[in-house]
Amino acid sequence: MPELWMPGAIRADVGDHAPCDTQYPPKAIGHITWDKNATAAKPIDLVPFANLQSYFTGGGVGMAPHILWNPFSGGFAQFYPADSRSKSVVDLAGGTRTNRAGKVVIQVEALFFPYCRVDGKVYATLADTPCKGWQQLQDWVTSWGVPQAWPMGHPTDFSPHRNEHVWETEGGWYGHSQVPENTHVDPGSWPAFMAVPKPPQKPVDEPFPGxxxxxxxxxxxxxxxxxxxxxxxxxxxxxxxxxxxxxxxxxxxxxxxxxxxxxxxxxxxxxxxxxxxxxxxxxxxx
Structure with a gap:
């Protein structure tokens, strides 16, 4: 069975676990924290990872995702086990239970906002960052059966594209901008899937033993x-x-x-x- 808690992530369990609606296919949702409003003319220093971790275990616990990811350091904190719903998307009464609509619905908040500044360099999109830890994150999410696909398209801008039928019937990765009942337009971009390393191939012939x-x-x-x-x-x-x-x-x-x-x-x-x-x-x- 895959790991409920992502290996190497800080375990910051906020409790309040609840099951997902497993009749739907497995999903992951990509967000950015967007905790500051910067511009190309006025960039702002990135908020420390510890601040967001404290927020999601404190005053922002009602909006906590599964994973907080720092694409600059490769650090992670996890607030819910993979098989529980988290609370990072709006879930209106009477419709699709957006936080639960899948065998898993793993929500990832990347510590990022457009035109953040890190070590003197300014980053306009998440995909521009070093994306450290992405392979590790991708592999863990994939281990839960989430296809390496974007059913509604790989996010490339800050515009909404929502289709409740696709959301309910197709597994894979979705941007917050693609989740029904929501109005957010993040993440704006996301790193491309990385190839899974192939295991070393055993030589056809026995190597000379000496x-x-x-x-x-x-x-x-x-x-x-x-x-x-x-x-x-x-x-x-x-x-x-x-x-x-x-x-x-x-x-x-x-x-x-x-x-x-x-x-x-x-x-x-x-x-x-x-x-x-x-x-x-x-x-x-x-």
């Missing part, structure tokens, strides 16, 4: 795989198929035959594998 690996009595599935390859390439000088995973005189005779087949002579065909002859034998990775 000449010192091949000593009398050595037991290993690598030796068994080599044995099978030597037989397959017509270099079978084994007295018996028994103990195919144990290095012995039959392996040495058979490997010497393989070396001679490659054109090696004299001490270069002594039956002890070397890196070049091994690579050409294509022993399967075990």
């Amino acid at each position: 000449s010192g690996f091949f000593t009398t009595g050595r037991r290993s599935p690598i030796i068994a795989a080599m044995h099978a390859r030597l037989v397959a390439v017509g270099c079978n000088h084994y007295a018996s198929p028994a103990n195919a995973n144990v290095w012995g005189s039959g392996d040495e005779r058979s490997y010497a035959a393989w070396q001679r087949k490659l054109g090696y002579t004299g001490t270069d065909a002594n039956g002890i594998p070397g890196p070049n002859s091994w690579s050409k034998l294509h022993v399967p990775n075990v």
Whole structure:
């Protein structure tokens, strides 16, 4: 099961947990805190992360999201577990329960306002920021089954685009500007989804284990795989198929035959594998 609390986030549980309406598809909602009104002509220093964390656990608890994200430092605070509703969007009586309409409805407030100033640099949009921690946040939200998609379009400006049918029927990411019953027009932008790193691919062939690996009595599935390859390439000088995973005189005779087949002579065909002859034998990775 995915983690209820995002790994690495400050856990600032405000209580008052409540279930979501799980008949709807899973969603995430992107917000910006927009706690100051700055302009290109008059930028304002970014409000400290601790101030917003205190706000959402104090006077602003009635508007707390799941996650407060600092895109400049990669820091996070979490106020509700993933499977609870949070309270960052307006929820009118009688309509879609906007804070609950999904298997999860994970709400993320990015610490940002247009033309905030950080270390002397001014940022017009959230996407302009370093977006530190976005991969970590994206991966956690995705682990809850939220598709990496924007059903109503990736936010690129501060204008509303709302469709209650899409909201109720399609999972994915939504901007606050796309949530029914709401009037806010944030977040204005959001970072693009990042590719999930692929796990390292196991080599097709077994890497050469070193000449010192091949000593009398050595037991290993690598030796068994080599044995099978030597037989397959017509270099079978084994007295018996028994103990195919144990290095012995039959392996040495058979490997010497393989070396001679490659054109090696004299001490270069002594039956002890070397890196070049091994690579050409294509022993399967075990």
